[in-house]
Amino acid sequence: MFQEDLIDRYTEKLPGRLAGRSTGNAAGFIPAKATRGGWMHSVWTLAGLMALLGIAVPEVFCQTPGVQGFFLEGWQPKTIEVTAFDTVPQTTLNPGVTVTVNAGTVLTRVPPQVYGHNAAAWGGKLDLSPLAVTNITHLNPHVIRWPGGSMSNDYFWAAKSKETRPKDLPSTYEFKDLQYGLNNGGWTMSVDNYYSLLAKTGATGNISVNYSYARIGTSEDPVRVAARYAADWVRYDKGRTLIWEIGNENFGSWEVGYQIDTNLNKDGQPKTINGDLYGRHCKIFIEEMRKAAEEVGVDIKIGVVAMDSHVTWDAIQQNWNSQMMKQVGHLADFFIVHSYHTPYNENSSVSTILGSGAKSKDIAKYVTDGLKNHAGLGPMPMAMTEWNIFATGSGQGVSYINGMHATLVLGELIKNNYGQGNRWDFVNGWDNGNNHGLFADGEPGIARYTPRAPFYYMYYFQKYFGDKMIPTTVSGSSDILSYASSFSSGEKGIVLVNRGISERVVELRFNHFKPGSRYYYYVLTGGTDNGNFSRKVFVNGKTTTLAGGGPEDYATLRPYGTERNGEIRLALPKYSAVYLLVEGSRDLQSQEIHFGVLPAMTYGDTALTLSATATSGLPVQFAVSDPRVARLADGKITLMGAGNCDIVAFQEGDSVYLPAPQVVQRLTVAKAPQAITFPEMGPMLTGTPDFDPAATASSGLPITYTSSNTAVATIAEGKVRITGPGTTLISARQNGNNRYGAAPTVARELVVSLNTAIPAFRETSFELFPNPASEQVTIRFPHDKENPGFAIYNALGSLVYRHPGGESTVILPAGTLGGPGVYTVKAGTSVRRVTVLY
Structure with missing residues (x-):
């Protein structure tokens, strides 16, 4: 009723506003007489009327709401202009297929992260290779994921070697040089190389932290330790990375931490992981990582691992989403899925590979339904941070057919409202062509980092795909698939894929868009080598002299340009992809923005x-x-x-x-200014317990302290620890972050006097012998838990030794105390004296 009331309200204003304008099928609306029967038609009529009346169109009319969420915050309007082209005539063949593009409806804005990719340590120093940097920059992935797949659960980002790894790992743990983020060997890529690659290519980060450390760690609280290890990476990152993932495919038996030795675990974890455990652990990771981000002054988005489909043969995977979503669904920023589309380790045919592109829709539905059914949540942002094909045996991975598959996946990810996609991966070896890598790595006669065939399909897809997806329909053949888009500069970008074994002639028709006089396109086909899985790709008839790949001048290669003669017609060869750009009519009035x-x-x-x-x-x-x-x-x-x-x-x-x-x-x-409030400190006595100096920053950020005289006081875990009589300056500092500048340092004087009062002797909770002592002093408590920690002071009241507690018997060399004299040992409220002789 609301829609129709508004239509009626504004209809009476239309005649004056429509003077000189087309009233039928104009861009942005359809005739009112066609709207009464359906809600969607009414919506788009209302949107068109509002636009014609100069009223801003609410975005709810223009895209599916909400599911991409924050991924669209970096969306940009795209413009394009073709200045050079090779003229070719329009085909005169009769079309057997019709593709209709409805430019009056926007399905979604295109999140730039959907073009993302994966890098891995074994790929070498990509940032130091001019060839790799140039190709990745042209590819423009927007976001690069690191450190790579299952290695994420094996990766210790702050370690340089086995000797510098965390000390609470099992002795049986397998150590590899690839696992160390600070390993700067010439054959591997370090954390800093990764950040260098981001800077050189203009991409942003996507980091998967080591969740499995929370499973295999042998500390008293391995989950908190692992979460803080991840949080320290957030601090080191300093805002270069927005997207963070907790682990990688942790539901799988192939991942580290899927099963653990419960004899080494100290917090009662089960041998085999499950979704409930992972979800509860993720809460701690999210808490620690967000705390770190707040300290740095950045916003980060944290995703959790989800299963992509229902399985019946594995109880862990079957129940993963229901258990995980109940625990952490309301806290996660997005949900992570992976898909390799074709059957595992199968020598898949062309039809199987090109028929698998629509899997993205089923995955999105599975996760979205799970959120609703298991956690009572609506649609949430999703990212497919690994995708490729499992096909093997015929060189499918490096073939142009896999490039066609990449085209289909990109179109389906956008169509099904994924916020991000990351193809797996840049560099991954050779394996006689049964490899996922986008760049050459080991094939004979081809330089490392030379683009393989799939690269070109991803490059030209993004080149001619706009910033908004619009719907298409295909009639005449199921072999033809299409995806269409709008540029903010007015052009329409269309992708056409012929999955068939024969040429198809396609005619394009447009609703709510008047094409201009010319259109441009690239047509990508394969070669005749290697049967159906050619390693070569031809772009407008041009390829490489190498055994695989495509034209080296792909970034400057001119498109075909065709003068439109009536409807647009294109001949699509068998197993081909066409990336098409259609000009809009220029027979309109110009406008400017102030x-x-x-x-x-x-x-x-x-x-x-x-x-x-x-x-x-x-x-x-x-x-x-x-x-x-x-x-x-x-x-x-x-x-x-x-x-x-x-x-x-x-x-x-x-x-x-x-x-x-x-x-x-x-x-x-x-940056905003901040100030420190630091109260004066009164006089203190030796023996005073550690205390908080109580300084605060107006920003709310944590304060750090230093002492000018460590003989009087030191700083231990953010507290002042008195070590002897005298005077010192305690300085409070807050160094700022990405949001706040450094605060002026504030210092307060601390005066410590000797505490000469010795408490009256009474029965104590510990023994001390021998007394007097000459070589060593033994301090014994009835039980480990009854040792709260103790301190030893010399005759001047200065602290000479402190023990943290937890041991029933402590034996100290007499020399530790500093020489002969009378010493006071204090444990809680119990005190004893001991005399040390020469």
Whole structure:
């Protein structure tokens, strides 16, 4: 009723507003007479009417709500312009297939992270290879995952060698050089090499932390220890990585920690993992990692491992999602799935591989239904952080057919509202072509890091795919699949895939879009080598002289350009993919955007309302280039941290106006100041227990302390520990983070006097002998648990020794105390004296 009331309200205003405009099938709306029968039609009619009336269209009308969530915070409007092309005539063959593109409906915005990839330590120093850096930069994955697959559960990021690993690992644990993040051997990629690769390629990070350490650790609290180890990586990262995962495929028997030796475990974990245990552990990881992020002054997103489908042969996997989601579903930011699409270790055919692309839809449904049924939650963001094919035996992995498969997966990930996708992986070996790597690694006669065939399909997909997905329908053949998109500059980008064994002629038709005079495209096909699984790819007829790969000049290779003659027609060879860009009609009025310079801001400032106008009177939209600095909601900018980012103002036009040239303004955000409040400290006596100096920062960040005279006081676990009489300065510091500048240091004087009072002797809870002593002193408690820790002071009241407690018998060499004299031993409220002789 609401929809129809609004339509009726605005219909009377239309005649004046529609002067000079088409009233049938104009971009953004359909005729009102076609709307009364269906909700979706009514929605889009309302959206079109609102746009024509200069009223901003709420985004709920434009995309499926919510499921991509924060992944769309980095969305950017894409523009494109073709300046050079090779002219080819339009085919005169009769079409047998029709693809209809509905430009009046937006299925979803395209999250840039869907083009992501994986790197792994065994791939070598990608950041130091100009060839690798150039190709990855051209590929533009946006996000690169690290440290790679199952290695994530085996990876100690802060260790350099076996000697520097955490000390609470089992003695039977298998150690490999690849497991150490600080190993800088020439053959491996270190953590710092990874960060260097991000910086050189313009990508952001995606790190999978070592969950299995929480299972195999032998400390008293292995989960907390492992979570803090992960949190320390967040601190070291300092905001370079937004996306964090807790473990990798931990439901699988192939992962470290799936089963443990319960004789070594000290917190009662079961031998075999389960979803409930993993979920409870994830709560601790999330707590520690978010605490670390707050200290650094960044926002991070944390994902948890989910099963991708229901199984009946494995109880752990069968119950994983239900158990895990009940525990941590409400705390996780997103859910992680992996898919290798084809049957495991099978010599799959072309039809099996190209028929598996739609698996993404089933996975999304399985996880979303699970969230609803097991945790009472609505759709949540999802990321497929590993995908490829399991097919093997015929060189399928490095073939152009796997490139076609990559095209299908990218289209399906976007269509089914995944927030992120990461193909597995950059470099992975050769294995006679049965390998997942995107770049050459070991094949004869081809330099390492040379792109293999699938690279080209991913490159051209992103090149000609816009920032919003729009729906298509195909009639005439089930061999043809299509995905379509809109650019904010007005063009339509369309992907056509022919899975058939014969050529198909396709005709394109558009609703709510008037094509321009020309269209451009790249057609990708395979060679004749290796049967159906050619290692070569031809791009517009051009390939490589090597045994595998494609044209070296792919980044500058000109597209075919064709003058449109009526409807667009294309001949698609067998097993081919076409990436098509269609110009919009230029027979429209131009418009401009007025968007003023933004004020300098400081973190903590109130939200900034953006304001821009278009000369057309149409509403202006905005986008933010870096959500780590600012985020956009309801036309307002909320500051997330210090730094610089671009605010993009854009207006995409309608049936009368062309898209406006974008206007970009730089937003500069300074760090907020902070101050320390530090109360004066009164005089103290030796023997005073450790105490908190009680300084606080206005930012709420933790304070660190130093003492100028360690003979008087030291700092232990954030507290002041008196060591002797005298004077010292206790300084309070807060060094700032990504949001706050360093606070001015504040110092307070601490005066410590000798405590000459010795408590009256009474029956004590410990023995001390011999007394007097000459060579050693033995201090014995009735039981380990009755030793609370003790301190020994010399005759001047200075602390000479402190024991942490927990041992029933402690034997000290007399020399430890500092020479002959009378010493006082204090344990809790019990005190004894001992005389040390020469």
